[in-house]
Amino acid sequence: MLKEREKNILELLVRDYIRTAEPVSSKRVARHLRGTLSPASVRNVFSVLTDEGFITQPHTSGGRVPSVRGYRFFVDEVLGDEVESTAAQHITQVLGNMRALQEKMAHNFRVLSAFGEGIPVGFDEVFREPEFAERDVVTEMSTFLDRFERQRDAYRQSLEDDPFRVYIGEENPVERMRSISVVVGRKGRDDIFFVAGPTRMNYEGIIGTVRIWMKND
Numbered sequence: 776m777l778k779e780r781e782k783n784i785l786e787l788l789v790r791d792y793i794r795t796a797e798p799v800s801s802k803r804v805a806r807h808l809r810g811t812l813s814p815a816s817v818r819n820v821f822s823v824l825t826d827e828g829f830i831t832q833p834h835t836s837g838g839r840v841p842s843v844r845g846y847r848f849f850v851d852e853v854l855g856d857e858v859e860s861t862a863a864q865h866i867t868q869v870l871g872n873m874r875a876l877q878e879k880m881a882h883n884f885r886v887l888s889a890f891g892e893g894i895p896v897g898f899d900e901v902f903r904e905p906e907f908a909e910r911d912v913v914t915e916m917s918t919f920l921d922r923f924e925r926q927r928d929a930y931r932q933s934l935e936d937d938p939f940r941v942y943i944g945e946e947n948p949v950e951r952m953r954s955i956s957v958v959v960g961r962k963g964r965d966d967i968f969f970v971a972g973p974t975r976m977n978y979e980g981i982i983g984t985v986r987i988w989m990k991n992d
Contacts (some may be wrong), residue, residue: 777823781824782848782852784808785830785841785849787804788804789846791807794796796906796975798833801815801817801818802809819901827844829844904973907986930949940958955972956971975990
């Protein structure tokens, strides 16, 4: 069980990494905390979070990045269900026009999205993300896109108990992936909306957008 200070630092780290795509140093977190903790104290918290599997250190002398468990904490414990208002201010004016919503999401969130019949948009934006400089990430995303039509029924079945899911990397039960997250929602029996992108995605805006879509005709 994480202490409050550890939770706060983990949230800061996840938000900072999502925003910058750069490993987060103890000095940067200490600056965010405005001197309430020293870099050395932050490093001690980093050690706890690393031991618990919430963050990793890609390079020995570098900063930390969230693990799948760290992103899961952020999605479940930090965001919870209070994300719709964040997304609403961006998309309410275009909810009546699904095409416009697709274009707006691709512009704002730089992710791949598809509505209903699986019409993809935003390829150019998706592949500008720094993660796609890595061949393995490109391969995973390409494989996911290639197989999604064939896997649609499997994703639909995964939503039987809960019409909304966030699959982070290796959590995905349909398509095994390490570096790609999928936010997927179902409206009615057959209408599925998914947003896919690197695990470092704007979960707050994307989750809110999908939930709003699910509530609107």
